Amino acid sequence: MRSGPRVVWAAARLELQLVARDRLFVALTVLAAMSFVAMVSLFGLTGSRAPMALIDRDGGPEAARFIDATNRAHHSFRLLPMDAAEADALLARGRLVGSITIPAGFSERVASGQTVVLDVRLDNVNVDLSNDVQRALPAAIVIFGRESGFPGLRARVEEHDVVSHDTGYIPYLAVSALALDAFVLAAALGALAVAREWEGRTLKLWQVSPAPPFGLLAGKLLASCSVAAGALAAAVLFIGLAFGVWPIAPLALAGALLACVVIFGCVGAWLGTVLRRSAPVVPLTFGLVLPLYLDSGALEPTRFDGDAIWIVAHLTPLYYAVGVLEWAFHGLQVTPEPVLVDMAVLVAFAAAAVLATRNALGRARP
Amino acid sequence: MIASLRAVLAIAALDVAVWLRSRWALAAALLPPLGMAVLVGLLTVAVGQQPVALVVEGHGVLATRLARLYVADRDAYLLSVVDRRTAEDALRDQRVAAVIVIPADFDERARTGDARVVLELNNVDIDVADDLRRATARSVAELDAPQLGLLGELHGPTEGIVLPSPYRVAIAERDLRDANVGFLQYQVVPILIMVVIGVGTLSNAMLASRERERGTARLLLMAPPRRWVLLAGKLLGALLSTGAVLGPLLALGAAAGALRPPPAHWPALLALLAVTSAMASGLGLLIGLASRRPRVVTMLSLNAAIVLFFLGGGFTTVAFMPDWLQTVSLAVPTSYAIEALRQALFYPDLAGFGRDLAAVAAFALVTAGLGTAALGRSLGQT
Numbered sequence: 001m002r003s004g005p006r007v008v009w010a011a012a013r014l015e016l017q018l019v020a021r022d023r024l025f026v027a028l029t030v031l032a033a034m035s036f037v038a039m040v041s042l043f044g045l046t047g048s049r050a051p052m053a054l055i056d057r058d059g060g061p062e063a064a065r066f067i068d069a070t071n072r073a074h075h076s077f078r079l080l081p082m083d084a085a086e087a088d089a090l091l092a093r094g095r096l097v098g099s100i101t102i103p104a105g106f107s108e109r110v111a112s113g114q115t116v117v118l119d120v121r122l123d124n125v126n127v128d129l130s131n132d133v134q135r136a137l138p139a140a141i142v143i144f145g146r147e148s149g150f151p152g153l154r155a156r157v158e159e160h161d162v163v164s165h166d167t168g169y170i171p172y173l174a175v176s177a178l179a180l181d182a183f184v185l186a187a188a189l190g191a192l193a194v195a196r197e198w199e200g201r202t203l204k205l206w207q208v209s210p211a212p213p214f215g216l217l218a219g220k221l222l223a224s225c226s227v228a229a230g231a232l233a234a235a236v237l238f239i240g241l242a243f244g245v246w247p248i249a250p251l252a253l254a255g256a257l258l259a260c261v262v263i264f265g266c267v268g269a270w271l272g273t274v275l276r277r278s279a280p281v282v283p284l285t286f287g288l289v290l291p292l293y294l295d296s297g298a299l300e301p302t303r304f305d306g307d308a309i310w311i312v313a314h315l316t317p318l319y320y321a322v323g324v325l326e327w328a329f330h331g332l333q334v335t336p337e338p339v340l341v342d343m344a345v346l347v348a349f350a351a352a353a354v355l356a357t358r359n360a361l362g363r364a365r366p
Numbered sequence: 367m368i369a370s371l372r373a374v375l376a377i378a379a380l381d382v383a384v385w386l387r388s389r390w391a392l393a394a395a396l397l398p399p400l401g402m403a404v405l406v407g408l409l410t411v412a413v414g415q416q417p418v419a420l421v422v423e424g425h426g427v428l429a430t431r432l433a434r435l436y437v438a439d440r441d442a443y444l445l446s447v448v449d450r451r452t453a454e455d456a457l458r459d460q461r462v463a464a465v466i467v468i469p470a471d472f473d474e475r476a477r478t479g480d481a482r483v484v485l486e487l488n489n490v491d492i493d494v495a496d497d498l499r500r501a502t503a504r505s506v507a508e509l510d511a512p513q514l515g516l517l518g519e520l521h522g523p524t525e526g527i528v529l530p531s532p533y534r535v536a537i538a539e540r541d542l543r544d545a546n547v548g549f550l551q552y553q554v555v556p557i558l559i560m561v562v563i564g565v566g567t568l569s570n571a572m573l574a575s576r577e578r579e580r581g582t583a584r585l586l587l588m589a590p591p592r593r594w595v596l597l598a599g600k601l602l603g604a605l606l607s608t609g610a611v612l613g614p615l616l617a618l619g620a621a622a623g624a625l626r627p628p629p630a631h632w633p634a635l636l637a638l639l640a641v642t643s644a645m646a647s648g649l650g651l652l653i654g655l656a657s658r659r660p661r662v663v664t665m666l667s668l669n670a671a672i673v674l675f676f677l678g679g680g681f682t683t684v685a686f687m688p689d690w691l692q693t694v695s696l697a698v699p700t701s702y703a704i705e706a707l708r709q710a711l712f713y714p715d716l717a718g719f720g721r722d723l724a725a726v727a728a729f730a731l732v733t734a735g736l737g738t739a740a741l742g743r744s745l746g747q748t
Binding site: 022024025028029031032035036039040042050051066073074075076090091092093094095096097110113114115116117118119120121122123124125126127130131132134135136137138139141142143144145148150151152153154155156157158159160161162163166167168169172192275277278279280281282283284286287288289290291293294299300301303304306332333334335336 | 390391393394395396397398399400401402404405416417428432441442444457459460461462463472476477479481482483484485486487488489490491492493494495496497499500501502503504506507508509510511514515528529530531532533534535536537538539540541542552564568657659660661662663664665666668669672673675676677681682683685686687691705708709712713715717718
């Protein structure tokens, strides 16, 4: 074996042994990244179906049909039948988004063509939820009126979807969270690999070693990136088993995640070079990744958020990574750029990250 | 007694000084909530309105009226009125999430009750798609039943004006509060809680771990004060360390108008934050004593903070979670703290606040008690 690859291999083996000694830290990093995916999914669980008290004082057939229409109003409500006193108490405690009261005589009056007023109480504490309710109730009434075949309705909405299937919010969020996982895992392990040299005062040995520093760094990053890639594979498995979301383009998925691991591993190494200590690295990466994650199209295509946010998003590799990942899992195009362009930019980011890390380490003094 | 009190204060002051000098630990505790603040700022842009292109091909009275209804609904859409081709290009380039077309034959077909509005929807994720489905349905409904529009919901039947509707159902909306709380202001709660949890757990974990790592715990044992004085000083130091960071942030939030509880709620709010800080401090002590290595301590604190934050309802509302998660969150102290914080900040009364405060206090007693006991044992073993 030539000396270059031998140095890389030896440094990688040493780093793997050090990582094995630090397995509690590694396990906790993986746990943090995985639990973040699970917890972000909670946001998806509550993004729709707001709990709404239903006080049915009628109990007739028209009321039953109206309740059915409300249940089908675009994943808007989780109707909870209860009496008025219970609804008032829960509303006062912020446990409900509101209450709908169907008055006595509703069925009779609707059947005879009269207009019946529903009393709706709304806890308008959160403008986002209030808006959803204010739009969803008319949508429910439209479904009710249309299906009842009432005369006098002149217009309806004819929907043509761009994508042949709706993608649930949790599957969408869980996949984009993989990019965030890659950031946290690879950056933390990359930073640990480099910062340990300062903490252990072994960096000065690099200066006197006959081996080229870049070879040593490459070996350390090879090891930490391999561990991060293994942890990401576990995260993919977790998403598949927990949410039933499996990739339809596994090769693209593997390519995107590998590029992410290299990029973020190098970012971590750079952070380790700058900070020279490992303890603050993971909280720092979490702090950095939260806004970057959202600006990467994690919740919806970034393009929908306007020109400014979309332009800024191009500066982070997470934007391209989410683009490739959503395509690899769901066949969705969430960036205006083709997926191949996203992939190419990721590779370019990875190459630039390697060079930047090499330069940063070259300038560092023990 | 006075000497003991002086010793307690001296130990606490030393811990606060050490904590405030730990630049990186401070950064580690504050960066996640700062990141969350930026994220919330971005979310404010992302939630609510969606970019939509409106194509009006019909020129009849009804088509024009419907177009006006769409344009007027500024809460739902970021609307641009364009021609068909521009709209299709915008949909393809993702500059808009949907195209709404009012066809040329709209008025003609409306006479036979069969007019249609075409919604070309980029249903890339169900959250965006459902928002637009609801909004479009409301706009079309308004054409035949103006009372189904927002103004109708708020000021029609509520004020005794009931017009006949072909849908035969109208809404009288009664809001619980005078004004909606803005999304940004609503999200102050998770940021505040993140600061309390992050600083509370990390500061004390780092301080406890540091004593063991550097062997300075031995010096404490040899000092003249008695064991209870040392423990009380450490606990007070833990609380003050959190307060030293939280206090300025609260003042800043109040001055900037982001933190505006009803004036009578301030004492309750401060009591709640103090008790939550005590709970987080106790937890931090336990974490700090679990390991001597700073990076492991940091990671343990971060994991604890993630679970406490998310399962406590920091990013959402516990009551809106599935039943099994609501059951799990009963064992999460921050679920009570967050609920009480929302009650104190956004609601006119303090209904249920006492129960939540008592629950957080009970958790604080447990964690601070266990933490102090573990610290005492650790000092004994040093």
